[in-house]
Amino acid sequence: MVITVEYTAQLKRASGKSREDFELADSGTLIDLVNAIADQHGEELARMLKSADGTPQTTVIPFVGDDQVRWDASDALRDGVTVTLLSPISGG
């Protein structure tokens, strides 16, 4: 299946793009998606998306379409969906 990933804020800056497509196995999960993104991009983006133990950063919020989903949701993805990865930002 093909998943479109949208990046926001610092994630967008680290990836160098607003969106891109990833091809995953039909059984692919959000964890598989994050691993694919980290493999394709450099250390900076990988560090923003994954903690030291390899699990997704809990401070990055995944959305499928406009709905927040849990990182451990096993059935969140299907062919053609857009996953937005929301970077934590603040005021100032």
Next chain:
Amino acid sequence: MPDPRPLNDEEKATYEWQIWVDDFREAGQEKLKGASVLVSRVGGLGSVVAYELAAAGVGKLVLAHAGNVKHSDLNRQLLMTHNWLGKPRVESAERRLKELNPRLEIVAVSENVSEENAESLVSQADLVVDCAPLFQERFAMNRQAVLQGKPIIECAMYDLEAQITTVIPGQTPCLACLFPEQPPEWRREFPVFGAVSGTVGCMAAMEAIKVLGGFGESLAGSLLTFDLRDMQFAKRRVLRNPECRVCGQI
């Protein structure tokens, strides 16, 4: 929520155009007059939030912001002025707000929100608008707002992007539901235009006015995100975390 206070003739004249709003009317204006709002800090976001709330006739603002005005504040912190460089930010904010609305009661605190002062600051307001750059400040405000059952508007910006949501304790996700820990990659200085912080600041002020005035539909349970680089807006559904360390037991 605030106790309404009757308007005098000058106030009726001043707020005439917004009193014409059908589901707001004079009863809504009386609620704003009786309301108090904590704004922390009064930088790029908070300056605009505070200015719009002062203009709208909120009765009392509690402003918390440490430090003196610097050159690098002046692209976005609209309550700071060039002639106030080197002087306390919160005094500049108070001075500018009083020029606009001399009836406004202001509690000006030359400190940023912390674990030590959050309980006292939040207790002085009916509603909180979180405009702070550091997550430890944001978490301290969020925790106290939830404990005291006060709505909190969370707003944030980066580059040409922004996020905003309204937290109703016990009903919607709180800040700690969304971000359970300190974001490890966040830095307190970041790229941004004043027009971006001003845009989301106006939205935050409007959220506060709606919640206090009891009209319209707030962003409770939703996160509005937008990118002014391509004018993409999205209203996204966000989830409470049943294991949230702040609101999970409420």
